[in-house]
Structure formats: C-alpha cells, structure tokens
Amino acid sequence: MKLNVILSGVFALLLTSVCLAQEGSIKNDFKPSSSNQPGQEYPQVNSQGYARFKIFAPKSDSVKVSLGLGGRGGTKLSKNSEGFFTGTTEGPMDEGFHYYHLTVDGGTFNDPGALNYYGSVRWESGIEIPAHDAEFYALKNVPHGNVQQILFPSKSTNTSRRAFVYTPPGYNKNTSTRYPVLYLQHGWGEDETAWMNQGNANLIMDNLIAEGKTKPFIIVNTYGMTNEVKWGKMKEFSIVPFQTVLIEELIPYVDANFRTVANQANRAMAGLSMGGMETHTITLNRPDVFAYYGLLSGGTYNSSEIKDKNVVKLIFLSCGSKENPNRVKTAAEELKKAGINAVSYVSENTAHEFLTWRRSLRELAPMLFQK
Amino acid sequence: MKLNVILSGVFALLLTSVCLAQEGSIKNDFKPSSSNQPGQEYPQVNSQGYARFKIFAPKSDSVKVSLGLGGRGGTKLSKNSEGFFTGTTEGPMDEGFHYYHLTVDGGTFNDPGALNYYGSVRWESGIEIPAHDAEFYALKNVPHGNVQQILFPSKSTNTSRRAFVYTPPGYNKNTSTRYPVLYLQHGWGEDETAWMNQGNANLIMDNLIAEGKTKPFIIVNTYGMTNEVKWGKMKEFSIVPFQTVLIEELIPYVDANFRTVANQANRAMAGLSMGGMETHTITLNRPDVFAYYGLLSGGTYNSSEIKDKNVVKLIFLSCGSKENPNRVKTAAEELKKAGINAVSYVSENTAHEFLTWRRSLRELAPMLFQK
Numbered sequence: 001m002k003l004n005v006i007l008s009g010v011f012a013l014l015l016t017s018v019c020l021a022q023e024g025s026i027k028n029d030f031k032p033s034s035s036n037q038p039g040q041e042y043p044q045v046n047s048q049g050y051a052r053f054k055i056f057a058p059k060s061d062s063v064k065v066s067l068g069l070g071g072r073g074g075t076k077l078s079k080n081s082e083g084f085f086t087g088t089t090e091g092p093m094d095e096g097f098h099y100y101h102l103t104v105d106g107g108t109f110n111d112p113g114a115l116n117y118y119g120s121v122r123w124e125s126g127i128e129i130p131a132h133d134a135e136f137y138a139l140k141n142v143p144h145g146n147v148q149q150i151l152f153p154s155k156s157t158n159t160s161r162r163a164f165v166y167t168p169p170g171y172n173k174n175t176s177t178r179y180p181v182l183y184l185q186h187g188w189g190e191d192e193t194a195w196m197n198q199g200n201a202n203l204i205m206d207n208l209i210a211e212g213k214t215k216p217f218i219i220v221n222t223y224g225m226t227n228e229v230k231w232g233k234m235k236e237f238s239i240v241p242f243q244t245v246l247i248e249e250l251i252p253y254v255d256a257n258f259r260t261v262a263n264q265a266n267r268a269m270a271g272l273s274m275g276g277m278e279t280h281t282i283t284l285n286r287p288d289v290f291a292y293y294g295l296l297s298g299g300t301y302n303s304s305e306i307k308d309k310n311v312v313k314l315i316f317l318s319c320g321s322k323e324n325p326n327r328v329k330t331a332a333e334e335l336k337k338a339g340i341n342a343v344s345y346v347s348e349n350t351a352h353e354f355l356t357w358r359r360s361l362r363e364l365a366p367m368l369f370q371k
Numbered sequence: 372m373k374l375n376v377i378l379s380g381v382f383a384l385l386l387t388s389v390c391l392a393q394e395g396s397i398k399n400d401f402k403p404s405s406s407n408q409p410g411q412e413y414p415q416v417n418s419q420g421y422a423r424f425k426i427f428a429p430k431s432d433s434v435k436v437s438l439g440l441g442g443r444g445g446t447k448l449s450k451n452s453e454g455f456f457t458g459t460t461e462g463p464m465d466e467g468f469h470y471y472h473l474t475v476d477g478g479t480f481n482d483p484g485a486l487n488y489y490g491s492v493r494w495e496s497g498i499e500i501p502a503h504d505a506e507f508y509a510l511k512n513v514p515h516g517n518v519q520q521i522l523f524p525s526k527s528t529n530t531s532r533r534a535f536v537y538t539p540p541g542y543n544k545n546t547s548t549r550y551p552v553l554y555l556q557h558g559w560g561e562d563e564t565a566w567m568n569q570g571n572a573n574l575i576m577d578n579l580i581a582e583g584k585t586k587p588f589i590i591v592n593t594y595g596m597t598n599e600v601k602w603g604k605m606k607e608f609s610i611v612p613f614q615t616v617l618i619e620e621l622i623p624y625v626d627a628n629f630r631t632v633a634n635q636a637n638r639a640m641a642g643l644s645m646g647g648m649e650t651h652t653i654t655l656n657r658p659d660v661f662a663y664y665g666l667l668s669g670g671t672y673n674s675s676e677i678k679d680k681n682v683v684k685l686i687f688l689s690c691g692s693k694e695n696p697n698r699v700k701t702a703a704e705e706l707k708k709a710g711i712n713a714v715s716y717v718s719e720n721t722a723h724e725f726l727t728w729r730r731s732l733r734e735l736a737p738m739l740f741q742k
Contacts, residue, residue, distance in 0.1 A: 037493055038562075057478035061430065083477065102480075106454065107428035109473075109480040116487055116494060122408055123487060139531055141524065146536075148519030149567075153512065160510055165517075172628045175546060191409075196520075257543045 058083025096355025185275025270294025429454025467726025556646030641665025
C-alpha cells in the first residue's frame with residue numbers, strides 16, 4: 001500500500017467524521033415554512049434556522065438556491081433518483097424573512113413551493129426563518145385593522161396610482177374618531193406591497209394596539225420609485241417626481257377620503273433603505289408637512305440639516321446589528337446634544353432584511369404622535 | 372439523382388412555403404402583455420391574439436409553455452445560441468386572461484416575466500390576450516372604489532379568516548349612505564384574491580358606476596374551499612363548513628363593520644364554476660339570506676328547487692359560448708315559465724375562463740338591487 005493511498009484513506013475518514021458531526025448537529029425537526037404556498041411541504045425550516053429545499057426537476061443537471069450563508073454563493077442541491085433536487089443550508093440562517101430564487105440549469109426561476117414577494121424589482125420567492133420573538137408580528141386572535149388598496153388620481157404622472165392604507169381596528173365603527181397618519185416607504189426594488197406582505201405591518205400594529213402599547217394610527221404605503229432607479233445609480237435619483245406625488249397628490253387624497261388629523265403634528269414619514277433616503281430628503285424639504293421622521297437602515301440626519309428644531313417631534317434611526325449600528329447610535333447622540341428628540345434602535349443579530357424593519361416599526365410606533 | 376432525393380427536395384420546398392405562409396400571417400406587432408412583471412419585455416401578445424414567450428435557460432434542453440391551442444399540449448419553445456428559449460403559440464388564443472406555467476426539463480416553474488395569480492391551487496403565471504371589449508375592465512381616469520383586506524374572526528374554524536371587500540367610490544365620503552352587498556365566490560383552485568386580481572371586479576364596478584349603469588354596491592370575496600376538495604372529487608364536498616363561515620361569521624361581521632343594508636332584499640350571492648355550485652346550494656338552503664342568485668359557468672337552477680318564488684328577485688345564469696350555452700338558456704327559459712325572474716347571458720368566443728366571468732359581472736351588476 002502506497003503512502004498516498006493511506007493518506008487518502010485517513011483523509012476520507014476525517015471527512016466522514018466531519019460530515020457526520022455536521023449531520024448530527026442539525027436537528028431533525030424540519031417543518032414547512034410559514035411562507036409556503038398552501039399545502040406545499042417544501043421549503044422547510046428547523047428550530048435552529050436551517051432551511052431545506054426540494055425541487056422537482058427530473059431532467060435538469062443543476063439546481064441552486066440563492067439563499068445560504070453570507071458570501072458563500074447560496075446552496076447547491078443534489079439530485080436523487082426520482083428527479084428531486086434536495087439540500088440544506090450549510091448553517092443556520094438569520095431569523096426572519098429572506099428573499100431568494102432558484103438557478104435551474106443557469107436560468108432564474110422561483111421556488112414553486114414558496115409564496116412570492118416583490119423585491120429586487122421582481123416577484124421573488126420568500127422564506128420565513130422562525131424568529132424567537134415572532135409573536136409580535138403573528139396573526140393573533142385580536143381585533144384586526146383593515147388594509148385597503150386605493151387608486152388615487154395623479155396628475156403629475158398622468159395615472160391612477162396605487163397605495164395601501166392600514167386603518168386600525170375600530171376605524172369603521174368609531175366613525176367620529178380621526179387618526180394621525182404614518183407614511184411608510186419600502187426599499188429599492190420593492191413596491192407598495194412590501195410593508196403589508198413581507199413587513200406584516202398590519203399585524204404588528206394590530207398586536208401593539210391590542211396590548212395598549214401604541215396609539216391607533218393610519219399607515220399609508222405607496223410606490224417610491226416614481227422614476228426608475230438602477231441599483232448602484234442612486235446618485236442619478238431625483239426626489240422631485242416622488243415628492244410631488246406624495247405631497248401634492250397622495251396626502252391630500254388621504255386627508256379627503258379618510259378620517260385623518262390633517263396637520264403636521266399628526267403626520268409621520270419613515271422608510272427603509274432607499275425609503276429612508278427618500279424620507280430624509282422629503283422631511284428636510286418639507287418640514288411643514290411631517291413632525292416625526294424615521295430612517296430604518298436608511299441613513300442618518302445631522303443636526304446641522306434641521307432648520308427649525310421646534311417642528312421636529314422625533315427622529316428615529318435604526319438598523320440591524322449586522323449593519324453599521326454605531327452609525328445610528330452616534331448620529332442619535334449628536335442630534336440629542338443639539339436638543340432634538342432622537343432615538344436609535346439596533347435589531348440584534350439581523351442584517352439589511354425585513355426582521356430589522358419589522359422590529360423597527362414595533363419600536364417606532366409607540367413613540368409616534370405622543371406630543 | 373435518385374427519386375427519393377428529388378422528392379425530399381420537393382417536400383422541403385413545400386414545407387418552407389407552408390412555414391413562410393404561416394409566418395407571413397402572424398402580424399409583427401407584438402407588445403409586452405399587460406400582466407407582465409414591471410419592466411419585463413416577455414411574454415408578448417400581438418393584435419391577433421398570438422402569444423410569444425422568451426425564457427432564459429442556457430443549460431436546459433427543453434422548455435414548454437402550458438398555453439397553446441386547445442388540446443394540443445401547449446407550446447414548445449426553441450433554444451437559440453444565447454441560451455434563450457423562444458416560441459409563439461400555433462394560433463391566436465381566446466381573448467382575455469389565461470393561467471399558464473412552464474415545464475423546464477420536466478420540472479414545473481412560473482414564467483419569470485409574468486405576474487402570478489392564484490389558480491389550480493398554486494400561484495400560476497398569467498397572461499392577458501387583449502380583448503376587443505377590454506375597455507370595460509380597464510383602469511380608467513374615473514373615481515375609484517377601494518379594495519380592502521379584512522381579517523374576520525371565525526369560531527367555527529378557530530382562525531382569523533381573510534376576505535376582500537370592495538367599497539364603491541364615495542363610500543368614505545358619503546358617510547350616511549348604506550349599500551347592498553354582493554357575496555361573490557371564486558372557482559376551484561382559486562382563492563379570495565381571484566375576483567379582484569384576475570377578475571378586475573373593482574375596475575369593472577368603477578367603470579359601470581362612472582357610466583351610471585349600476586347602483587353602487589359592496590362586493591365581498593372570501594375563500595370558499597373551507598374543506599379541501601381535490602379536483603374530480605366534488606361529490607365528497609360538504610357545503611356545511613363554508614356555509615357556516617359565510618352565513619354565521621362573515622355576513623354578521625360585514626354588516627357590523629360596513630355600512631350595509633343588512634337584509635335579504637339587499638343581499639346577493641354569485642360564484643364562478645365551483646363558486647356557482649356553492650351559490651346554488653347555499654341560496655337554496657338559506658332563501659332568507661339572499662334575494663339575488665348568480666351562477667357563472669356554475670350550473671343552473673330548476674324551478675322545482677325554488678320553494679318560495681316570491682323571495683327570489685333574480686336568477687342570473689351565464690357561461691362562455693365555448694362551454695354549454697344551451698344549458699343556461701334552456702334553464703333560464705324554464706325558470707321564466709315558472710314565473711321566476713331569470714336571465715341568461717352567453718359570453719361570445721370564450722370558454723371556462725376569466726373573460727367569461729368579467730363579462731358576466733358586467734351584465735349581472737346592473738340587474739342587482741333594482742327591486
């Protein structure tokens with residue numbers, strides 16, 4: 001027996017041990033993800049946060065899932081004799097919601113088992129990795145607000161534009177009550193469906209209101225990419241078209257058709273990622289319109305940008321701990337020193353993803369419309 | 372030169388002529404379908420109703436589209452050197468909306484270019500073949516009603532169940548007006564999203580109301596497959612669970628939370644396909660609840676089934692001309708002879724698909740709540 005054969009044998013043994021150890025460490029309590037299409041068994045998730053996929057592609061040579069541990073290029077699936085490709089992520093995923101897609105023999109498709117969510121300028125597959133604090137955005141047996149699609153006239157774009165309006169529980173019964181409004185924006189590549197679909201904003205509000213933790217208010221989501229912006233070309237973005245739609249068209253329509261308190265003190269604007277950038281610019285351009293500002297993984301304010309401190313009731317800055325938490329903390333400190341009511345929030349163990357923003361809304365909502 | 376070579380030559384020439392003739396007859400005015408995802412160039416449709424597909428699948432051997440002329444097994448696409456599969460339907464498709472999917476090397480996936488619609492118990496790709504009368508369901512510059520998602524408590528199923536409620540234009544302003552309600556059901560494999568997504572029910576109503584053709588009323592859509600029914604096993608279907616949700620839970624919730632006229636004379640029920648079957652059973656079981664009945668490609672009533680003719684204000688029966696139009700015509704005649712106000716409607720050149728049902732709603736709406 002030659003030395004290299006012996007070494008190969010030792011190496012094979014070592015490799016087997018490593019694999020067995022890894023297999024052994026994955027708990028076998030996989031369940032269909034809560035974001036699956038009705039009745040679909042896959043994708044599955046386990047209690048540790050591993051995700052497992054199963055795709056029927058009998059004559060394909062290669063199926064890859066874009067989801068996987070950071071920077072490792074996703075999860076390659078293996079084919080069995082019945083034509084199913086299966087595989088499990090190399091390690092536990094971050095808790096919360098993730099977008100993903102399949103690469104089937106080089107082409108991009110969605111997972112037929114998963115629901116689709118608008119992100120990356122397309123409807124993508126989505127998966128929920130159960131979060132330890134998932135209760136705050138779960139559908140519970142509490143009074144529910146409604147989410148309504150409105151089509152509002154927009155002269156500046158010569159279209160009827162779509163927005164979604166969350167009205168809190170009781171809105172249809174307490175017909176003399178008027179409510180403040182939060183204008184809440186999605187990120188790049190997403191649209192006006194994001195906050196109520198993958199954001200669970202309505203359920204977060206229903207639960208906060210049921211626990212008496214927040215004042216009931218209206219939330220409005222509309223499309224913020226009025227002019228098309230390519231990823232990486234943000235510098236070419238002009239805020240003018242969207243600001244016109246929001247300030248001149250949507251807000252007057254909402255104030256005319258819903259029971260709002262139609263003044264600056266009862267209006268907030270917040271946004272995630274690119275929506276934060278939009279919030280930053282629009283709130284500074286029009287301090288007469290909004291009193292509460294929120295940037296969720298969407299940059300910061302510097303006190304020098306605030307012309308009149310007295311009209312700003314709150315600046316809320318947040319991000320995930322896997323983003324740049326010091327940046328929001330430092331910015332909030334700087335604003336506070338300048339006499340502005342600023343708060344920072346860092347979502348533990350999350351990155352630039354929706355669990356960060358769900359938690360941010362949970363933290364932001366109770367601070368709104370308190371003055 | 373041998374005879375068979377000469378014959379081959381003649382045959383090749385003939386084949387070329389046939390292909391050229393066919394190519395020549397397809398107008399080159401293809402445009403992206405109106406049901407594409409934002410910014411997607413494919414699928415495309417031309418003014419004759421041909422549909423053209425383009426799928427990137429560089430390492431696949433075979434891509435087929437389930438859509439094609441009846442009974443011919445879909446449209447097989449051909450691969451070019453850049454990895455795109457392209458192809459055009461063999462002939463013009465029926466006008467209106469069609470569900471479809473791709474078969475990529477034997478696996479089932481959606482077309483990444485098209486929007487998805489819930490049908491066949493999954494989110495499927497959808498395509499719009501422009502109809503000559505498409506104006507009646509188009510988004511126009513008219514006052515728009517809202518479509519709101521409600522989550523209503525259901526003790527019988529121990530869940531919060533989802534429904535969509537269309538409130539007509541002006542509902543939020545005319546706060547003393549009360550409205551009649553149409554409970555409108557989807558078909559097998561679809562869900563409560565179908566009528567407002569692929570059905571365009573909200574736009575059909577907005578347009579009818581703007582033209583003064585119908586009384587404004589509320590429409591409610593909820594999920595009708597309360598117990599799971601497998602296709603072909605309809606005989607095992609029990610109406611009890613759904614009837615309980617509808618009559619004992621949803622209607623009282625809608626009457627308590629919306630400004631309805633909460634009586635039999637101002638309540639209608641209609642449904643397409645399986646939803647028609649449900650409408651048939653429930654209206655006969657509970658003539659005290661609904662006054663107007665509509666079956667859209669969903670069967671017929673016989674006068675012997677109607678216990679008290681005086682409480683039935685209208686029976687509307689419809690289908691596509693490619694279904695069984697004589698059946699609905701004959702049934703309506705039989706009902707009329709028995710002294711019941713019955714109307715039949717046949718949608719020209721359509722089959723068991725959504726253009727039949729969009730047109731049926733356009734015809735039905737003006738007849739509702741007139742007595």
